[in-house]
Amino acid sequence: MKKEQENQLKLFAAKVRRWVVEGVYCAQSGHPGGSLSCTDIITYLYNAEMRIDPKDPKNPDRDRFVLSKGHCAPALYSVLGLKGYFDINEMKNLRKLGSFLQGHPCLTETPGIDMSTGSLGQGISSAVGMALAAKVDGRDYNVFTVLGDGEMQEGEVWEALMSSAHYKLDNLCIFLDKNGLQIDGKVDDVMSLGDIEAKAKAFGCNVMVIDGHDFGEIEKAVEAFKAHKGEGKPFFTVCLTHKGRGVSFMTDNAGFHGKAPNEEEYKIAVAELDDAIAKAEQEVIS
Numbered sequence: 608m609k610k611e612q613e614n615q616l617k618l619f620a621a622k623v624r625r626w627v628v629e630g631v632y633c634a635q636s637g638h639p640g641g642s643l644s645c646t647d648i649i650t651y652l653y654n655a656e657m658r659i660d661p662k663d664p665k666n667p668d669r670d671r672f673v674l675s676k677g678h679c680a681p682a683l684y685s686v687l688g689l690k691g692y693f694d695i696n697e698m699k700n701l702r703k704l705g706s707f708l709q710g711h712p713c714l715t716e717t718p719g720i721d722m723s724t725g726s727l728g729q730g731i732s733s734a735v736g737m738a739l740a741a742k743v744d745g746r747d748y749n750v751f752t753v754l755g756d757g758e759m760q761e762g763e764v765w766e767a768l769m770s771s772a773h774y775k776l777d778n779l780c781i782f783l784d785k786n787g788l789q790i791d792g793k794v795d796d797v798m799s800l801g802d803i804e805a806k807a808k809a810f811g812c813n814v815m816v817i818d819g820h821d822f823g824e825i826e827k828a829v830e831a832f833k834a835h836k837g838e839g840k841p842f843f844t845v846c847l848t849h850k851g852r853g854v855s856f857m858t859d860n861a862g863f864h865g866k867a868p869n870e871e872e873y874k875i876a877v878a879e880l881d882d883a884i885a886k887a888e889q890e891v892i893s
Contacts (some may be wrong), residue, residue, distance in 0.1 A: 608823045611891075612655065616822045618887035619689065620650040625880040626685035630701035630708070632873045637702060637710065640850040640863040642682035644786040644819070645753050648846060649674075649686050651825045652751055661691040664719050670748050671721045671733040675730025676755035676784065678865070684708050684717070692719035714781050725756070728763030731781065735771045738779040738841075749832075753782045756759055757789030760798045765810065768841070772811025775839030780832045782810070783843065784819060786850040788861040812843035819846025854879055862877040 623646050631637035649672075653659065657670040674683045681701065688695035693707075700706040703813035707716040721737070725729040734752035741748050758764060771779050783803065791797050800806075807814045813835050817824035825846075832842035850864070851857025854876045857868075868876055 608826050613822050614887065614890045616647075616650055616654060616757075618884065618891055619654055620646050621853070621880060621883040621887045622689055623650055623682060623685040623855070625877070625884060626688065626695060626698045627681040628854065628868065628873065628880060630681050630684065630698035631867045633699045633878075634702035634772070635823060635867045637681055637867060638678045638865045639681065640788070640857055640860065640865075641676060641679040641755060641784065641786065641855075643852045643854065643857065644850045645676070645679055645782075645784040646682050646786065646852065647820045647822065647848075648686075648753055648782050648825060649682055651822055651829070653686050655822075655826065656829050657751065658748065659690075659719075661687075661719065661791075664692060668748055671734070671750045673722045673730045673750070673752040674724055674733040675734065675752050676727065676758050676874070677724030677730060678694055678872040679753075679755070679784075680708070680710065680712050683720075687717070687719040690719075693717075706723045727753040727758040727766070728761035730754070731764055731767045732770075734779060734781075735767045735774075735776065737772050737779075738771065738776040739746060741778055742776065749778050749780060750776075751780045751782070753784055756783060756785045756787065756790070756800060757797070759783065759800050759803065760794075764832055768807065768810040768812065768843075771841040776841045777836045777839050779841040780829065780893050781841060781843045782819075783845050784848050785845055786859075787847045788850045788859070788864065790861070790864045792861050807845075811840060813838070813840045814843045814845065816847065817844040819848035820852060853883060
């Protein structure tokens with residue numbers, strides 16, 4: 608990846624994180640931790656990979672994105688707003704009565720949303736259906752989905768993986784946001800997932816493990832996914848991430864899985880993220 612592109616992605620991601628915090632604070636409700644951990648993955652897909660057009664959000668040949676961990680909608684909303692699907696200032700109305708930006712993505716209300724999600728496990732199942740539909744219809748679009756590691760405790764996820772391999776969905780690219788934490792604490796303490804890499808391989812996927820905050824590694828995973836198309840296997844990327852990435856007191860803190868910052872915490876977070884944006888802007892300029 609060229610340094611110029613990497614700097615642009617870092618700047619975009621810093622802005623996404625700033626709007627995640629803004630939206631959750633204004634709502635005094637939401638899920639900042641997991642939204643911040645998956646920001647870099649979604650940032651890369653919408654800026655460097657997916658065939659999308661905010662002016663034509665329902666184009667039948669567009670690539671699809673499904674946020675299976677739907678409670679982390681603030682990250683996806685922020686990306687969509689910054690990409691021009693709607694006014695980014697709508698993030699200040701997150702979860703408020705009458706807003707089209709509710710706690711979980713809704714495809715009938717929010718521009719750019721490809722699937723309504725919220726009940727964990729159902730998002731990846733929908734992504735499997737989309738990928739299968741592309742095969743049946745003879746279309747060449749790809750389907751990307753992001754899962755949470757707490758979500759991997761749902762049996763439906765494994766049924767979806769089994770189905771994706773059975774139907775040879777090599778147009779399906781799955782990202783696991785493996786931040787190690789869920790609402791009740793450490794994922795390994797609540798219900799250990801064991802060797803995810805080995806299990807995904809056993810279920811028929813091509814698998815890769817990366818740093819989910821490194822745009823160069825995310826790019827390598829996407830390029831590997833495309834290189835393996837034709838093999839008849841879905842692609843599963845284990846992204847090692849940090850919950851609350853970008854905000855010091857939220858980082859690796861399960862307490863901010865589903866808690867909004869108070870006024871003092873908000874000011875600290877804003878100062879840190881504004882500083883990150885300023886540094887990223889300087890890198891772009893230089």
